[in-house]
Amino acid sequence: MAWTQVYDPMGGPVWSALVAGIPLISLFYMLAVRRAKGHYAAALAVALAFLLALFVWGMPTSTAFSALTYGAAFGLFPIIWIVVTAVWVYNMTVESGEFEYIKESLARLTDDRRLQAIFIAFAFGSFIEGTAGFGTPVAITAAMLVGLGFRPLYAAGICLIANTAPVAFGAIGIPIIVGAQVSGLNEMTVSQIVGRQLPFLSILVPLWLCCVMCGFRRAMEVLPAILVAGVAFAGSQFLFSNFHGPTLPDIMSALITIVALVLLLRVWKPAHIWRFEGEQESKLEGAAPAFGVVLRAWLPYIILAIMVFLWGLPQFKNMLNAIPGAVMKFSWPGLDGMVEKTAPIVAKNSNYPAVFMFNWLSAGGTAILLAGFIAVPFMPGYSFGKAVACFFRTIYQLRFPILTIAMILGLAYLMNYSGMSSTMGIAFTLTGSLFPLFSPILGWLGVFLTGSDTSSNALFCGMQRSTAEVVGMDPNLAVAANSSGGVTGKMISPQSISVATAATNLVGQEGDLFRFTLGHSVAMTLFICALTYLQAGVLHWMLPS
Numbered sequence: 001m002a003w004t005q006v007y008d009p010m011g012g013p014v015w016s017a018l019v020a021g022i023p024l025i026s027l028f029y030m031l032a033v034r035r036a037k038g039h040y041a042a043a044l045a046v047a048l049a050f051l052l053a054l055f056v057w058g059m060p061t062s063t064a065f066s067a068l069t070y071g072a073a074f075g076l077f078p079i080i081w082i083v084v085t086a087v088w089v090y091n092m093t094v095e096s097g098e099f100e101y102i103k104e105s106l107a108r109l110t111d112d113r114r115l116q117a118i119f120i121a122f123a124f125g126s127f128i129e130g131t132a133g134f135g136t137p138v139a140i141t142a143a144m145l146v147g148l149g150f151r152p153l154y155a156a157g158i159c160l161i162a163n164t165a166p167v168a169f170g171a172i173g174i175p176i177i178v179g180a181q182v183s184g185l186n187e188m189t190v191s192q193i194v195g196r197q198l199p200f201l202s203i204l205v206p207l208w209l210c211c212v213m214c215g216f217r218r219a220m221e222v223l224p225a226i227l228v229a230g231v232a233f234a235g236s237q238f239l240f241s242n243f244h245g246p247t248l249p250d251i252m253s254a255l256i257t258i259v260a261l262v263l264l265l266r267v268w269k270p271a272h273i274w275r276f277e278g279e280q281e282s283k284l285e286g287a288a289p290a291f292g293v294v295l296r297a298w299l300p301y302i303i304l305a306i307m308v309f310l311w312g313l314p315q316f317k318n319m320l321n322a323i324p325g326a327v328m329k330f331s332w333p334g335l336d337g338m339v340e341k342t343a344p345i346v347a348k349n350s351n352y353p354a355v356f357m358f359n360w361l362s363a364g365g366t367a368i369l370l371a372g373f374i375a376v377p378f379m380p381g382y383s384f385g386k387a388v389a390c391f392f393r394t395i396y397q398l399r400f401p402i403l404t405i406a407m408i409l410g411l412a413y414l415m416n417y418s419g420m421s422s423t424m425g426i427a428f429t430l431t432g433s434l435f436p437l438f439s440p441i442l443g444w445l446g447v448f449l450t451g452s453d454t455s456s457n458a459l460f461c462g463m464q465r466s467t468a469e470v471v472g473m474d475p476n477l478a479v480a481a482n483s484s485g486g487v488t489g490k491m492i493s494p495q496s497i498s499v500a501t502a503a504t505n506l507v508g509q510e511g512d513l514f515r516f517t518l519g520h521s522v523a524m525t526l527f528i529c530a531l532t533y534l535q536a537g538v539l540h541w542m543l544p545s
Helices: 013-020 022-033 038-055 061-095 098-109 113-131 136-148 152-162 167-183 187-194 198-202 205-214 216-243 249-267 291-312 314-321 364-378 384-397 399-418 420-450 453-471 475-487 494-503 510-535
Strands: 328-331 339-341 355-358
Touching: 013 022, 013 420, 022 038, 022 420, 022 494, 022 510, 038 061, 038 399, 038 420, 038 494, 038 510, 061 098, 061 136, 061 291, 061 355, 061 364, 061 384, 061 399, 061 494, 098 113, 098 136, 098 291, 113 136, 113 152, 113 167, 113 205, 113 216, 113 249, 113 291, 136 152, 136 291, 136 494, 152 205, 152 494, 152 510, 167 187, 167 249, 167 453, 167 475, 187 216, 187 475, 198 216, 198 475, 198 510, 205 216, 216 249, 291 314, 291 364, 364 384, 384 399, 399 420, 399 494, 420 453, 420 475, 420 510, 453 475, 475 510, 494 510
Parallel strands: none
Antiparallel strands: 328 355
C-alpha cells in the first residue's frame, strides 16, 4: 500500500517549511560558515533529512532508504559518468603533452586572462552546456583554465558564474521542454518568455566575470570584447528562443559568440595584458606551432563537441536507445508506486513513480568516453593502454566528489519523495500578490537542491502554474521564472561545486568555493526576481501576446 505524502506536519505551512529547510540550512552553514569539505556537509544534511523524513513527515524507514539510494544511483549515472569522462579527456591531453599546444594557441590568440575567461568559460562553456549540460561544461572549462595557469579557485568560480547564462536552454532545451510538459503549457510560449528574461542577464555575464577577476576599472580595458561577447550571445539567445524554440539558443549563441570574438581579436588587442598578481609573463619563443599541430591538440575537444552534439539530438538519442540492450529500465525496489502525491501538489491523487533508466549507450558520458578513445590515436606517443590507466586514475582522483554528488542527489530525492521539497514550495504560495517576486526563488531553491534546472522544473513547475492562476499571475511567466531563477542557483549547488572542485584539484575546499559564488548567486537571483515582478505588472507588454 502506498504511503501518502504529508505537506504540513507542524500544523502551519510556514513552520513546516522552516523545519523542512533544516537540511538545506545545515548545508549552507557547513559550506559557507564552517567551510567544511563537501562530503562532510552532504553527510550531515543527509542524516538530518533522513531523521526528519522518518520522525516528522512519518515516512516509512524502508521507503526513505529506497528514496535515498535511488537519488544516489541517479548521481552515479548519468551525472558522475559525465564528470569522470570529461575530466579524463582533459587528463589525457595533459599527460600526452597536447595541452601545451592548446595553451600556446590560446596565448597567441590572447594572453589576457580576462579574454581567456570570456572565450573559454563563457563562450565555449555555453556551447558544451547547450549540447550536454549536467555539469559537463564546468568540468571541462574549469580544468582548461587551470591548465592555462589560472588559480584553481578563480578558475572554478569563474566557470560556475559563467555557466548561468546558458543553463535554462541547456542539453538542447530539456529544462524548458520539461517545464512546459509538467505544467501543461505551450513549450514555445515558455521559451519566448525565458528568452525575454535571460538575455538581460547574459549580456552582463562577460562584464561580471571581468569585474570578479580584476575590478570594474580594469574590466573597462577590454570593453570591446565584453560588448561583442555579451551582445552576440544575448541577441542570439533572444532571437533563437523567440523565433525557433528552446533547442538551439545555447548552441547557436555560443558559436556566434566564439566566431565574433575570434574576428574581433584579429583586429583589436587590449592595450595592457592583465594577469593575476605575481604571475609571470608568458614567453612565446620561436615560430607559432603549425596549424596541423594546433588542430591535432584541439582535436579531442572538437571530437567531444561533435559527439555530445549528436548524442543530444532527440532523433539520434532515440536511434541509440532502439538498439537491443542499450536501455535497461526497472522499478526501484521499495519506492516505485509506494508514495502517493496529493493536492495541492497535483490536481488529483497519483502515485509518485520511481523507475531507474540505465541508458548506457545514449548517455552524455558515453559520448565523451567514445570521443576520448577516438582521439587517442591522434595523440603522439599515447596509447589505449595509457588511456585506460588514466581513466582509473581519474576515478581515484574524483573519489570524494563522487561520494559528495551521490549523497547530494540522495538528499534531493529523499526530500522530494518525503514531501519536504513540496512543503517548502507551498510556503511560497502564501505570498499572494507578491508571488511574482518570489516565483524565481522556487526555481533557485530547486536547482540548489538538485543541481539541475531540469529537475527543478519537474519538481515545481506544476505548482508554479496552479499558484499563478490563483493569484492572478500569467502562468507562463511563473513557469518561465522557475527556469530563469533556477539558473542562478546552479553556481552554489553542492553538486555543481563538487564538479568544479574535482576538475580543479580543490577537493576539500568546497566551502571556500561556495563562499566565492554565494554573493553572485544572490545578486543574480534578486535581478531575476525584480524583472519577473515588473513583467507581471508594468512591463507586462514584454510578454508574448
